[in-house]
Amino acid sequence: MAAAQQIGTPSSGLCSVGLDIGGTKILGALLGPDGEVLATVRLPTVRGAEGIVAGAAQAVREVVAQAGRTLDDVAGVGLGIPGIVDHAAGTVRHAVNLGVDGAELPLADLLSVALGGLPVVVENDLNVAAVGAAHILERSKPDRDRAAGSGVAPSEDLAFVALGTGLAAGLVLEGHLRRGVSGAAGEIGHVPVDPAGPECPCGQRGCLETIASGTALAAAWPARHGKPAPVELFEAAAAGDADAVAVKARFAEAVASAVRLLVLTVDVRHVVLGGGVSHLGEPLLEAVQEALREQAKSSPFLTSLALHERVVLAPQGVPVAAVGAAVLGRRG
Ligand SMILES: [Zn+2]
CATH class of the missing domain: 3.30.420.40 (ATPase, nucleotide binding domain)
Known part of the structure; x- marks a missing residue:
């Protein structure tokens, strides 16, 4: 087969x-x-x-x-x-x-x-x-x-996280694609993280992708100047806009949570950030790595897993x- x-x-x-x-x-x-x-x-x-x-x-x-x-x-x-x-x-x-x-x-x-x-x-x-x-x-x-x-043949386990319309991961484990019995492996966007959060199209409430997706980001920071919403958000945050800093931090924390969830579930060597939002490039990677370091601060266990070292951007070009x-x- x-x-x-x-x-x-x-x-x-x-x-x-x-x-x-x-x-x-x-x-x-x-x-x-x-x-x-x-x-x-x-x-x-x-x-x-x-x-x-x-x-x-x-x-x-x-x-x-x-x-x-x-x-x-x-x-x-x-x-x-x-x-x-x-x-x-x-x-x-x-x-x-x-x-x-x-x-x-x-x-x-x-x-x-x-x-x-x-x-x-x-x-x-x-x-x-x-x-x-x-x-x-x-x-x-x-x-x-x-x-x-x-x-x-890939020798190290990997998760590819698509930050686009939604949030989902593709998994390559021990050289094989992991689809799951119903093809739902990696559907981490629908793990509820906030019982008081907004309704998700999937029927649950407060799913991870209601915070950590391109759609969620565009809703939290709509584009006003003709650029992609993630670009405008990161530019505004870099310029010191306090609201933008807060929205960016919340987004980065949620993506970091997705990374943590993947590593704690299948302990992959690499978590690749892809999808439309990943076109932000290095600033996205840095924000997510910073959030991962922050989340690990109080936990010697998380620190030992070196989550920030596992995250990479999807190959560009x-x-x-x-x-x-x-x-x-x-x-x-
Ligand atoms: Zn959902």
Whole structure:
């Protein structure tokens, strides 16, 4: 069964393609046999089942051609998509942003047919981002520290936290994606942290994502000057606005709580901060690390876990999720 295979195990000397299909764009990456990124591509998303399949097929062909290769050089295609994904069946449903809201869409089969029978795997967008982050972190290490064997299999446990519309984590544990029995592993955004907090769309009250998400941040500090809300908040805080300082601190504390929750649950080596809010870059990392140090001050136990040293920003300038999808696609 494919799911039991170690992530990153090359199935052959062939390349693989990964796609990250979002509401506005399709990002693609071609990975070489050694896991290196050979080419990337970006196309606008055309909503609806037909548009998505056609766009995905076009992205695969373009990224392969860009590297001077053909589909014969490709072992398989991986695809990351928002919505409810059945990775074993290769189907997706309820991808509302993509205009796929009704019946289950057999995306893997449809794309495979469009690509002349190439094997296609479909995975949740957060999970491919986690795999991509693990792959890129692993390859950034000196050779001697990489996992034995393939040289690209992640050797250290990792959580990828998406700070976007909501808050959720993808988990790579012992070289495998952890989906959970119902695909809900890592849904830490819906851990209630404040019984008196606002109602969450999930039906509970005071969920972590009502404080620690891009949506929560934009509600607490609406953009007034045409920049993204997180940028305006951090700029105002840096300029000494007392309200902004307080809102930023509350947000950073809540993200730090998410990090603490992940480490105390699965003791991952790396917690990668990704999603739209992570485009803040270093100032976000510093704020979260500061909050983690503060939370650990009164606890020798937390201090011993060195939580602030485990947090890193998602790699910038690389289509992380597309790379992760390609890593999964190489299983062929
Ligand atoms: Zn909730």
